Amino acid sequence: PAPVFYKVRSQSDLHPRRNVQPQYRRADPDGGFMSPLQALTLHIPSTYRICNPQFKYESSRNPRRVLTKPSKGTKxxxxxxxxxxxxxxxxxxxxxxxxxxxxxxxxxxxxxxxxxxxxxxxxxxxxxxxxxxxxxxxxxxxxxxxxxxxxxxxxxxxxxxxxxxxxxxxxxxxxxxxxxxxxxLLSSNLYDLIKQNQFRGLSTNLVRVFAQQLLDALCVLKEVKLIHCDLKPENILLKNLESPAIKVIDFGSACHERQTVYTYIQSRFYRSPEVILGLPYSTSIDMWSLGCIVAELFLGLPLFPGSSEYNQLSRIIEMIGMPPSWMIEMGKQAPEFFEKVTNEYGDKSYRLKSMDKYAREHKTNEQPSKRYFAATNFAEIVRTYPMPKRNMKPTEINWEMQNRESFIDFVQGLLNINPAERWTPEQAKMHNFILNSKHVSGAGAWE
Missing domain, CATH: 3.30.200.20 (Phosphorylase Kinase; domain 1)
Structure with missing residues (x-):
């Protein structure tokens, strides 16, 4: 017969049937009966012993999980x-x-x-x-x-x-x-954040929140003349996943402005022109890295993903233009990349060596650049980048485009090829893109 349903009005209307001793259940030493889950977890050694009286278990012989690779001790x-x-x-x-x-x-x-x-x-x-x-x-x-x-x-x-x-x-x-x-202990780094977002860019609001905090850190470092020397998304970590608060980590390459002894510094995608050319460098190299980072946060992909130092420099020149002559004349490594040319009037100038010529001279296998964006002009890339949401209202699109124009100007100030003209953290902090935070409040920054 079909079960009869009754309306339950109070707990007393419930009449559960309780099995005092479920079939095949083992007694628990602490009283009552053991569930199958307990028998196969908490009491697994005794369960094994019941199945096989020869089974012996000693916790001291429990193998420890090794975390290091290779795990063989030789030194x-x-x-x-x-x-x-x-x-x-x-x-x-x-x-x-x-x-x-x-x-x-x-x-x-x-x-x-x-x-x-x-x-x-x-x-x-x-x-x-x-x-x-x-x-x-x-x-x-x-x-x-x-x-x-x-x-x-x-x-x-x-x-x-x-x-x-x-x-x-x-x-x-x-x-x-x-x-x-x-x-x-901190949480994910910003590269992981971009990766989790399927390498799609973050909103201008969120990029702003990250840029504000990074500029605050760089102002403090510049004040005491310290250069981080390895700013990149992997070295910027979220404090936790509840808010967009971040910390700058890995000061293993950092140095004082008076003690710039290393020439091979900065991860290639974020390496400044003056470091590539072998010029003296200062805290402004961190500002170049910041420009590369904020552009990558917005676009979801690195702006200058160079496959070699030559390729890195050629991408920078293609997007931003040639460095001033003084940088080429003073840079210890500049002759590797540039050659002097004289026009019909006897005027001397410099040009980047062709890829074939550089490859022949340095016996390297240089390849043409892998392209992530159709345009080579930064402003064009940002303006034509897909909108963050579908079916945006005209007012929202207008606000987003204003935000983007401000962002373009901000990044161009950071990515000035001439370190003498590149913005300092104090100057960048006063830019409209950074100050314009009326649409950001608390967790809303994650939107």
């Missing part, structure tokens, strides 16, 4: 692999020496040329942090000690109250000959 008494990386395991402890905090390893966050970054828990404070475990090599150790001194200075003297979007260094110690740096 430093078996603690390091062939690459001089410390072999890290889940639930291992870092630190714990005299007067040292202990850090329980939870998972790997990333691996790079410098070493590894792991997610750990400070066993004293319970805080979850990121620990950078540097390779056991003198060059990396010395470079990382430089990073420590810069961050110590920024955290304690320049940005004491953590207001200017700069990474916080929590602790540092040596563990089995590896320098370990403990940082606040």
């Amino acid at each position: 430093n008494n078996g603690y390091d692999n062939d690459d001089s990386d410390y072999i890290l395991y889940v639930n291992d402890i870092l630190g714990g020496g005299q007067d040292q905090q202990k850090y329980l390893i939870l998972d790997i966050l990333g691996q790079g040329t410098f070493g590894q970054v792991v997610k750990c828990q400070n066993l004293k404070t319970q805080e979850v942090v990121a620990v950078k475990v540097i390779k056991n090599k003198p060059a990396y150790f010395n470079q990382s000690m430089m990073e420590v001194s810069i961050l110590d200075y920024l955290n304690t003297s320049v940005d004491r109250n953590d207001e200017h979007h700069l990474l916080r260094l929590r602790d540092k110690f040596i563990h089995r000959e590896h320098l370990c740096l403990v940082f606040e």
